[in-house]
Amino acid sequence: LAKTTQPISMDSYEGQEVNITCSHNNIATNDYITWYQQFPSQGPRFIIQGYKTKVTNEVASLFIPADRKSSTLSLPRVSLSDTAVYYCLVAQGQAGTALIFGKGTTLSVSS
Amino acid sequence: DTAVSQTPKYLVTQMGNDKSIKCEQNLGHDTMYWYKQDSKKFLKIMFSYNNKELIINETVPNRFSPKSPDKAHLNLHINSLELGDSAVYFCASSQSGLAGGDTQYFGPGTRLTVL
Numbered sequence: 361l362a363k364t365t366q367p368i369s370m371d372s373y374e375g376q377e378v379n380i381t382c383s384h385n386n387i388a389t390n391d392y393i394t395w396y397q398q399f400p401s402q403g404p405r406f407i408i409q410g411y412k413t414k415v416t417n418e419v420a421s422l423f424i425p426a427d428r429k430s431s432t433l434s435l436p437r438v439s440l441s442d443t444a445v446y447y448c449l450v451a452q453g454q455a456g457t458a459l460i461f462g463k464g465t466t467l468s469v470s471s
Numbered sequence: 472d473t474a475v476s477q478t479p480k481y482l483v484t485q486m487g488n489d490k491s492i493k494c495e496q497n498l499g500h501d502t503m504y505w506y507k508q509d510s511k512k513f514l515k516i517m518f519s520y521n522n523k524e525l526i527i528n529e530t531v532p533n534r535f536s537p538k539s540p541d542k543a544h545l546n547l548h549i550n551s552l553e554l555g556d557s558a559v560y561f562c563a564s565s566q567s568g569l570a571g572g573d574t575q576y577f578g579p580g581t582r583l584t585v586l
Contacts, residue, residue: 392571403475403561403577404514445512451571459504459527459571461514 369466382448390452475578494562503545506561
């Protein structure tokens with residue numbers, strides 16, 4: 361089971377690009393990398409998922425180097441509403457895989 | 472048209488009581504999950520059902536018992552509640568049982584407080 365390490369917290373200002381890196385040194389061949397966002401008093405919400413290289417959607421980009429031992433979630437031009445906890449999940453794409461989200465990174469965006 | 476719903480949203484009870492939390496999803500997904508999130512935001516899987524069959528059963532006290540009457544519902548029953556059970560419990564669902572490769576949709580959570 362791949363263990364992930366993320367910064368506990370990050371601060372940013374509106375309009376800036378924010379990059380949150382997740383370390384997963386013992387990632388397995390079958391593991392996917394998924395990022396979730398959680399606002400206070402709400403359940404986590406899927407942001408983006410990748411296996412290797414770069415993935416981009418309307419919300420964020422996910423950069424994964426060739427060795428896949430880390431990944432970086434990039435949020436372009438953050439706003440106050442991006443203040444949330446961001447979780448990096450590394451887990452296998454097969455039934456019965458245990459899932460541990462860890463403690464996440466609390467992002468605080470100020471004006 | 473809530474995708475994943477949970478009831479109740481808040482639950483306050485005394486130690487030793489038995490309580491249940493209900494979860495329903497209207498997404499047509501095959502797999503449902505129960506997570507526990509403690510006060511430090513640590514989010515951990517407890518159980519997972521795929522088409523009413525238990526596929527993930529993490530190390531949790533046997534006071535916790537999930538029940539899936541059909542693939543749209545996954546309830547969590549907790550016996551003999553303890554102070555340490557206080558947490559937020561999230562239900563989630565996904566299309567298939569491919570845990571890591573599947574997008575999970577979470578409910579709003581149930582905040583359980585044991586006094």
